[in-house]
Amino acid sequence: MIKKNITSAFVEKYSTIIIFLVPALTLFTVFVVMPIFEAAYFSFYRWNGMGAPEKYVGFKNYAFLFKNGIFLNALKNNFWIIFVSLFIQLPFALFLALFLANNFRGAAVFRSLFFLPYILAEIVASLIWVYIYKGDYGLVGAIWGLFGADAPWITADKEWALTAILIVVVWKYFGIHMMIMISGLQGISKEVIEAAKIDGAGPVTTALRIKIPILWPTITLSIFLSTLGSLQLFDLIMPLTMGGPSNVTHSMVTYLYDFGVGRMRLGFGSAISVVIFIICFVVALIYQTTILKDKGYN
Amino acid sequence: MQSKLSKFYMYLFLSFLAGIILVPLYLTFISSFKTLGDLSSNVIGLPREWIFSNYTDVFGMEYFWSFAWNSLVYGVLTTVLTLICASMAAFVFAHIRFFGNRFLFNYLLIGLMFPFASAIIPLFLKVRDFGLLGTYWAVVLPQIAFGLGFAILLFRGFFKQIPPELFDAAYVDGCNYSNFFFRITIPLSVPIFSTVAVVTFVTSWNNYLLPLIMVSNEELYPWPMGIMFFRGEYDTDWSMVLTYVSLTLIPAIVFFLLAQKYIIAGLTGGAVKE
Numbered sequence: 317m318i319k320k321n322i323t324s325a326f327v328e329k330y331s332t333i334i335i336f337l338v339p340a341l342t343l344f345t346v347f348v349v350m351p352i353f354e355a356a357y358f359s360f361y362r363w364n365g366m367g368a369p370e371k372y373v374g375f376k377n378y379a380f381l382f383k384n385g386i387f388l389n390a391l392k393n394n395f396w397i398i399f400v401s402l403f404i405q406l407p408f409a410l411f412l413a414l415f416l417a418n419n420f421r422g423a424a425v426f427r428s429l430f431f432l433p434y435i436l437a438e439i440v441a442s443l444i445w446v447y448i449y450k451g452d453y454g455l456v457g458a459i460w461g462l463f464g465a466d467a468p469w470i471t472a473d474k475e476w477a478l479t480a481i482l483i484v485v486v487w488k489y490f491g492i493h494m495m496i497m498i499s500g501l502q503g504i505s506k507e508v509i510e511a512a513k514i515d516g517a518g519p520v521t522t523a524l525r526i527k528i529p530i531l532w533p534t535i536t537l538s539i540f541l542s543t544l545g546s547l548q549l550f551d552l553i554m555p556l557t558m559g560g561p562s563n564v565t566h567s568m569v570t571y572l573y574d575f576g577v578g579r580m581r582l583g584f585g586s587a588i589s590v591v592i593f594i595i596c597f598v599v600a601l602i603y604q605t606t607i608l609k610d611k612g613y614n
Numbered sequence: 615m616q617s618k619l620s621k622f623y624m625y626l627f628l629s630f631l632a633g634i635i636l637v638p639l640y641l642t643f644i645s646s647f648k649t650l651g652d653l654s655s656n657v658i659g660l661p662r663e664w665i666f667s668n669y670t671d672v673f674g675m676e677y678f679w680s681f682a683w684n685s686l687v688y689g690v691l692t693t694v695l696t697l698i699c700a701s702m703a704a705f706v707f708a709h710i711r712f713f714g715n716r717f718l719f720n721y722l723l724i725g726l727m728f729p730f731a732s733a734i735i736p737l738f739l740k741v742r743d744f745g746l747l748g749t750y751w752a753v754v755l756p757q758i759a760f761g762l763g764f765a766i767l768l769f770r771g772f773f774k775q776i777p778p779e780l781f782d783a784a785y786v787d788g789c790n791y792s793n794f795f796f797r798i799t800i801p802l803s804v805p806i807f808s809t810v811a812v813v814t815f816v817t818s819w820n821n822y823l824l825p826l827i828m829v830s831n832e833e834l835y836p837w838p839m840g841i842m843f844f845r846g847e848y849d850t851d852w853s854m855v856l857t858y859v860s861l862t863l864i865p866a867i868v869f870f871l872l873a874q875k876y877i878i879a880g881l882t883g884g885a886v887k888e
Contacts, residue, residue: 325790328790328791328792329710329712329791330712332706332710332790332791332792332795333706333710333712335702335792336702336703336705336706336792336795337702337703337706337718339698339699339702339703340699340700340702340703340722340762340766341703341718341721341722343699343755343758343759343762344721344722344725344759344762344763346740346759347733347737347740347755347756347758347759347760348725348728348733348759348760348762349725349728350736350740351732351733351735351736351737351740352728352732352733352736354736354739354740355732355733355735355736358735358736365739412631415624415628422625422628426628426631426632428871428874429632429635429636430631430632430635431874431878432635432867432870433635435816435866435870435877436820436863436866437819437820437822437837437838437862437866438820438822438838439820439822439838439841439842440838440841440859440862440863440866443841443845443855443859444638444639444642444859445638447638447641447642447645447852447855447856447859448638448641450852452654453653453654453657453852454657455637455638455641455657455658457657458657458658487634487635492881495878495881495882496881496882498882499878499882544727544729547729548729548730548731550731550822550823551822551823551838554822554842555842555845568731569731569823572731572734573734573823573826576735577734577735577738577827582735582739585735586735586736589731589732589733589734589735590732592729592731592732593728593729593732596727596728596729596732597727600727
């Protein structure tokens with residue numbers, strides 16, 4: 317009798333495990349993990365998606381990619397997006413978070429306001445800025461008009477188009493990082509801050525010597541998330557410039573969409589996918605190892 | 615305490631920033647009530663004459679409603695199925711000990727760092743070969759798969775806080791794992807279900823790249839593709855485009871104000887924990 321109970325409990329346990337895990341594991345394996353390996357395989361072929369890939373070309377797709385000026389420029393743009401995200405957006409978000417983590421009058425309203433752009437669809441946020449940047453009836457056009465000058469068409473100007481995108485990136489995303497940092501700051505125990513105050517530390521010293529060091533794991537997380545996000549930027553660019561003018565504002569993903577998917581060069585597109593994947597993977601690896609190292613010290 | 619003057623500067627600075635956030639939204643909204651002529655000659659001011667024909671025109675379009683309906687279907691299907699798959703998996707990871715638990719959990723978590731863009735070509739081919747192109751599933755299934763890691767992370771963190779003593783007590787009363795999940799875990803976890811639901815739905819509603827790859831039939835366009843389609847149609851009449859954008863902003867902002875708690879809990883909670 318007891319033995320039967322144990323067996324049925326065993327069966328119940330493992331059948332629950334299997335039934336509960338199979339849907340998630342199947343979907344994940346089929347739609348997330350397998351595509352990466354398939355992309356790696358396709359990347360060695362010249363293929364338009366019809367029939368099976370047959371024309372093996374070795375590393376030619378990759379060789380072409382790294383000799384292609386538009387792609388190299390896209391890489392450079394991604395670098396600029398990361399640079400602005402890390403060195404302008406994040407310090408700014410941190411600075412605001414240090415203020416707004418305190419509950420003074422109106423703090424909650426400002427927090428919500430600064431967070432608002434993040435929840436708008438990228439396409440929508442971007443279209444709003446297309447309008448603002450418009451030379452004829454946008455805000456930028458109107459401001460130039462005040463000085464009697466002919467308005468520049470920022471998103472169509474090779475010199476300015478990337479800057480226009482970078483501004484929207486900061487506008488859209490600083491709020492989420494501010495929120496992440498605020499929730500980290502609010503987790504710091506009051507005693508620590510009080511103790512610092514008693515020792516005579518002013519607000520600046522407290523921020524630099526106590527809050528930021530304690531917050532550091534959260535900051536590294538923000539660094540990681542915005543680097544990964546910057547590497548995959550796509551939606552924001554499409555309404556603004558679609559990679560133009562003359563292909564100067566492509567990111568790796570808009571390049572993939574335009575030159576790989578759009579022209580049905582699926583082997584070549586897969587090579588781009590693999591490069592994006594490897595870069596993201598390396599970033600994740602660096603993040604993992606530095607975090608593990610930090611934990612080792614504690 | 616801070617002096618009055620420094621407080622004044624702080625508010626001034628914060629208000630200035632708030633202006634940078636709000637002015638683009640305000641201009642978009644206000645312009646949707648302008649005639650095209652008013653739009654070009656009077657950029658910043660209020661409409662000289664408030665017109666509502668832009669709105670009646672947009673509301674009169676059949677595909678406007680079908681875009682909204684499609685986004686709703688994509689969002690609801692994705693959210694419901696993500697909640698089911700992710701909560702069940704997270705329950706196993708949080709409460710059942712077995713060989714391979716940690717390994718499988720980590721396996722699902724690596725999905726968090728997989729760049730979605732890298733998968734689009736094989737995903738498209740796979741969905742085509744499954745015969746799903748032209749159906750809602752072409753968008754829904756990949757969306758669920760890519761959202762699972764984050765959802766499971768959030769669910770597991772919450773489920774772990776349910777004391778194991780509760781399970782021991784229930785077990786003595788003859789309750790098995792699946793009973794426990796349905797009768798005890800789910801009723802206790804309403805907040806995390808709401809959080810994951812809100813974050814999943816918003817992500818689906820805003821998604822652009824995936825439907826762009828999968829959906830070629832205008833009848834199945836979700837909202838963001840609809841806006842881009844509309845922009846192409848009305849590139850010479852931006853008051854119409856801005857009306858459409860305003861109609862996107864209003865529900866988004868209302869939803870944000872109502873669900874803010876869950877959105878922030880989901881995004882920062884998932885980020886700060888683990």
